[in-house]
Amino acid sequence: MEKEWEHVVVLGAAGKMGSGIALLLLQEIASMKGSMLTLLDMNSRGFEGLKQYLREHLRRYAEKNINRLRTYYQERSDLIDNGEMIDAFVEEGLDRVHLVTSLKECQGARLIFEAIVEDVEVKADVLRQVNEVADPQAIFFTNTSSIPIHLLEELSHLKGRLIGFHFYNPPAVQKLLEIIVPKGVKDSVVALALEIGKRLNKTIVFSEDIAGFIGNGHFIREVVEACNQVVTLSQNMPLPEAICVVNSVTQNGLVRPMGMFQLIDYVGIDVVQHIAKVMTAYLPGHVFAHHLIDAMVSACVKGGQNGDGSQKDGFFSYEKGKPHLVYDLQKRGYVPLSMEEFSGISWKMMSKEKNKNELLSSYFADLWTKTDPSSRLAVHFLENSQKIARGLVEDKVARTVNDVDTVLQNGFFHLYGVEDPWKQQVGSR
């Protein structure tokens, strides 16, 4: 076992992302004799749920990987049955886990994964304190989705030893991992980061150290555009109706799993507001805040998820996971959806198709010819998405449009690359 894995730490382990990262690491560490996984969280009340979560999912992991386990336990004559091997694996894995509330327990840690609250000062403070007790050669990984890594590096005195590891939700399932390497990090450290990412079975995309990185860089800019379009439309229709229109167009019109406003609800309106704030702070000359988002947060309508994963009310109120009513800022309450749903193509249906490229190609070609306002809006959004992607490459956030596509297709479940819709139209535009 490599020295790095002797003592691994997850900060914020009881949180949504932290627990997922803990599980990912535990799946590897479970078969590493002598390895210690320290899970730290200030909220010790979260430990019971965390233990249950780890036990249940480590067991499922063992069941899925039973072939590996049988090879691993070949020399153990006391383990014969699948059941016995799975039990042993889970027990041994959990024995390597230590649930703690004190930063002192990070003594001698070699790999530290940070997944605490998205606040620069808090992150910097905690990282600085952990650095005081960790191994001098320890490497730190932060799960920040938008704060520039070099900034955290400076504030926490971790020059050359902090790397951005932006996991997507849920970390144990979502294959996408954005790796952000600030300037001045040794090649050997980058190699280690890449090796760890691969070991955790991730689809890796490197992003430049610019606020928002690729994922939020694209998403937040689309949010701003969606809000702007709603404001424009609301000049000719009630605001709730405008929200429905834009949501519907960006769902079936763009063949996406959720429309922009359902997606904002999913991420959390307050989370979106916060990310926009961070990006505004660290990208001089840009403003990502929008009064529509701010108004919703001020009205205490925040979206997000309940503990059980069910969707909370936000722009929409949900029934069985689908938008049922839409929020009316003026009335401060929910009203029925406007009946006009953009027909387009359902993402659900398209994701099952074997010849997606063909079907999408003809769909977009057809969309391009339509003249009704909603179709034009869909075309505008597609073009805007392209603009954003190209901008991310121009600004050197992403190395190539292909990298942007990898992020969007894995992290946001897009079914096509940003440039795909217009491959047919080159020449006719």
Next chain:
Amino acid sequence: MKKLRKRIYAAAGYNTVFFGPGRKDFNPSKPMRPFEDYLQETARGTCAQLKERAIDEGIIGSFMSGRFIKQANLPGFLPYMVPELQGKPCTAIEGACGTGGRAIAMAARSVLSDISDVVFVAGFEMQNVMKSVFGADVLAGAAYYAQERKSGDAFFFPGIFAKRAGAYFEKYGENVARPGMAKWYEQSILNARKNPKAQEYENTAKDLIALGMTKPDPVKFIPYLNLYDCSKVSDGASSLIIASEEGLKKCGISVNDAVEIVGIGEAEDDITRLPVDLTILSTNALAVAKALEQAGIKKEELGVLELHDCFTITALLALESLGYAKKGQGAHYILEGNTSSDGIIPINPSGGLGGFGHPTGATGVRQLVDLLHQFSGKASNPLKLQKTFGMMVSMGGNDKTVTAIVVKK
């Protein structure tokens, strides 16, 4: 093999649905029908076909109920299923996946020895009570567990037959055998689609051959066999009555609604010994030879077979071991269409284990019920039978516990 000393019959058979992942309403997160339901349903189904329930004895077969549902003392369930069995002789039988065949053979002994005129025979198994990764451990009890489990595959029995497939591929070529196995899979599903009780009845897959040709994944599963080569985990129960001529009369069943059992071939192999030749099912061959000899017929006189195709490779090997195909020609035999419903020897018109499903304790009984239905015009997939003989082969473990039964219309 002496001819049977008197006429014995199988009649009034009933299969429940063989439930499992293939059925549309299968939902592991919802509670499933309990075993009592299956037992009651099959008993009611069989007894409803009797004018008089003149039942003298009961036999119930199950492979691993003691582990799957933690229930033993199964004879106690016979009076529960058939009230007429209250106070009567009841017995439980076990022979791994060949339990059904053994149960029928035991019933036949009681009738032949004049102990009983009518024996109610049932077989059942509940396998969906546990995830297949754990069920595999339970089913491994059909082999010599203490010596074979540790070195065996996670999915033990598929692993056992994968070894046979590997040996066959080595001898005759994987690209010769694989298409035959895929064709067998297709045949199983096509037949199952005509049988509302079959687990694969609702299978709507478009290209069955393509599925059957799926490249085996030794990392995620096992070498040589893919998932389509394997019969699915099932819950199910089957029953019928074994009766003398007198017994049929007492129950008010016409001989036209029954089939006569004219040959019973039983053979056991030492479970601690590994097969001499992995490409031959020698115990199968022996049991079949005995049954045919007792029936006084040659295999060419058989009009329909119910074979124990726990895996597609098993069916292929059985065809060769029983002499239908020359060695190495099993796949070719299947590909020629000989075993389909309009072939020269239709096999498993019910769907067989691959299409109907394989609740281990029930299968042997189910095979006889399906032969009975074919000959009495009750089958959901009726064949145009020109011949009057049929045969079932019930196999337990890796060609260890085998019962072959020849029936006559």
